[in-house]
Amino acid sequence: MDIAITSGYVVPVDGDPIDGGTVLVSGGRITAVGRDGDIAVPQGAEVVDASGAWVLPGFVEAHGHIGIDEEGIGWAGDDTNEMTDPNGARMRALDAINPADQGFTDALSGGVTTSVVKPGSGNPIGGQTVAIKCWGRSVDDRLLKQPASVKSALGENPKRVYGNKDRLPSTRQGVAAVIRDAFTKAQDYRAKRDHAAAQGEPFDRDTTLEVLVRVLDGELPWCQHVHRADDMHTAMRLADEFGYRLVINHCTEGHLLADEIAARGIPVITGPLMIGRSKVEVRNKTLANPGILDRAGVKVALTTDHPVVPVEFLVHQATLCVKEGMDPGAAIRAITLNPAEIMGIADRVGALRPGMDADVVVWSGDPLDVMSRALRVFVGGREVYTYDEERREGRALDPYYREDRS
Incomplete structure (x- = not known):
């Protein structure tokens, strides 16, 4: 009609x-x-x-856990982190989303019609993200892009998760080493795979390394969970070493590095903003951060990190950013066109x-x-x-x- x-x-x-x-x-x-x-x-x-x-x-929510971290039902609805393997590149958020999660109706009530659902930040490499619509019978009916990116985490979260298990990684250097080892193996895997293909020889595929090769080849962006400025420098260092497309997620201390992030042309998905200082990494959080990044020339998107902040409050975060100096037009772009462009779905939404x-x-x-x-x-x-x-x-x-x- x-x-x-x-x-x-x-x-x-x-x-x-x-x-x-x-x-x-x-x-x-x-x-x-x-x-x-x-x-x-x-x-x-x-x-x-x-x-x-x-x-x-x-609106487009560029980083959330709607459908995989269901509200109000405890462990049964928590499929956010597969914390049994530090390298979860083969994991897919797509396979864990419950389209009946109440969060999708909440999203619609706040004008959010698209969400990029990401695995959590418990692992150095969490898995594949997926862009979906917030309405439809099944996840497949809602699908916009699979995968949309690969999720990775630096800093406190993976250090705590695996440190408590008394296994690698238990420090920041260990977290970086897991990521570096994984990409080094992916480089070697790609060379062997391509050689086998050129020779017409059989080759045993590895679903984890296949995903990382797509990151190395520039097909998929690397969504890096990172809060602190020093961890952002580690993220940049790793991206320089392996040549992949870096997207900084959270970027709590981005205002300290706004000029450097802008000069490198790295896009940022920042938030959640309406939270307390719940851990050491976010002690320097400020609602002025998105505006500072935008004025420096960084492409900025906002995230609620649902359910950390309810997804329907995405627009209220934009309002608070305007209150702290962000241009109103930039704030609207940060919840519409910018996240769509960052996540490669701007041809649709x-x-x-x-x-x-x-x-x-x-x-x-x-x-x-x-x-x-x-x-x-x-x-x-x-x-x-x-x-x-x-x-x-x-x-x-x-x-x-x-x-x-x-």
Whole structure:
């Protein structure tokens, strides 16, 4: 069905806002964006009157654990870390996501329509991340990109996990050594594999090393969990040594190295921001960090690290960053286009333009105003969440039974 969202304050993100604009949707894709009078609404199209409302692309959560760290059910819903092997490159977050996790409905209520789900930070190499939509019957129905990157961790977490087991790694040098050894083996594996292929000889494949070869070949970015400035330098050192595409995740002390990160062209996914100083590594956290990085020229995305901060509060983190000096437009890009570009899914999500997936959210007002709500949420051109202002309740479309449920 064709849908025309009309008369709203349209924020395409990669273009100027349109006051009194229309977003036209057909076949699950955006087909036109422009002023009301310039867009011909097809006969029979469903018209969504967005007068007085703001219309934006669905938000993109670039680093979270929705569906693999389910809330409220304890160990049974915790599939975040496979902490039996320091090198978990063959592990896939895709295989552990429960699409029935309540967090997905929470995400929709906060205008988040896409999430990059990542393994946790208990291992030096945690596994493969996946980009999915926040609505659909199965994870496969929701799939945007698999894998989207490979997750790795430096610093306190893997040091603590394996130190408690009295095995490698129990120090920062041990964590770096595990990563370095893994890439060295991947280099040797690639050479042997390619030689065998050239000679037409059989070769025993290794699922762990195959993934790391894709990182070495530049196919997959390396999402590095890192908080402290010294650990960021280790991350850069390793990336220089092996030549892979580094994405700094968390980047709590990024404001101390903003000029260096910018000069290297390293993108950053920073957060969670609405937390206390829960461990030594985050003692220098500041809400000013994203704005400082952005002004230095770093491509910045924000993360809730759900469920550390509830995913529906992603936009509130952006608001707090603006309060601490971040440009409002940059804050919106940090939860839409920037994360999509960093994670390689900007051809599908992150902006309102013809050809993009019709993931569109109608807001009651400026989403950076904490009093604004996501009123209507569309994923792939289908309305999947509606907020009833009179009853003051949100309802998500049930992906299993194709009916609305509270």
